[in-house]
Amino acid sequence: MKARPTTIAGVLRVELEVKPNDGGWFKENFHRAKLAELGLDVVQHNVAYFEEAGVLRGIHAEPWDKYLSPTSGRVLAAVVELRDNAAFVRVETFELGTSDALYVPRGVGNSFCTLTPHTTYNLLVNEHWSPERIAVDPFDPELAIEWPAEDLKYTERDAASPSLEDLRRQRA
Template sequence: MKVEETAIPGVLRIEQELQPNADGWFKENFHREKLAELGMDVVQHNVAYFETAGIVRGIHAEPWDKYLSPSSGRVFVAIVDLRSGHGFGQVETFELGTSDALYVPRDVGNSFCTLTPHTTYNFLVNEHWSPERTTVDLFDPELAIAWPLEQLKYTERDAGNPSLAELRRQRA
């Protein structure tokens, strides 16, 4: 596992080793000790399957750390720092395939767009799910996220997320 720091403090890009074999490949997606070294004690593993490309979710910042990795397909990921401080609103984007993962600390927003059909996305978290979260508009001009596809599908719930400016006012 190769770990790189990103421009957003605490967000780590992780390259996992894919071991090709006659049938496809194998990867060690979860290793307790290696994740503990990153400061993550996994309590829940969630898997989401997306049939088509262009499905978008987010931007959600939950009160838990996340370890994100596709086990099939590719995703475009936009990370937004929603923690109080000078980095508030900073955006960084990534494209993840099956050999990639991201470690995203609590209160940092994450969103993704499926780039290929039949994408399976894994979310390991260090707290059990709860409805608590901070959300931001996927298409907020202040964030200027360059979504990679023109035809996007998203939920009504995500369409109603507040802008970064609204979130800033709520916190003032």
């Protein structure tokens, strides 16, 4: 496990070693001591499966740290700095496969779009789920995220998320 900083403070891109074996591969996706070194004490492990490519989720900033990694398929992940600081609204995108993970601290918005059918996405968090979150419109032109598909599938709730301008007004 090799963690590298990104342009957003606290967000880490993690490279995982994937070892081929008879008929497939093996990877150590979770190692308590190694994740604790990153500051993550996992209390909940969620798994999401997506049958189709082009499924978009986010942008959500929850009150917990996240460790995100696909175990099958590929995703385009986008993280957005939404914490109150000088780098507010910095955006960075990552293509993640089975040998990749992201560590996203609380308050940083995260989203993803499946790039392949049959994608399984793991989300490890350090607090139990609650409905509290900040959400931002993933299509906000100010973010200028280039989502990889024209025919995206997303929830009505995500599509109804406020713009960055609305979020700024709420915080003022």
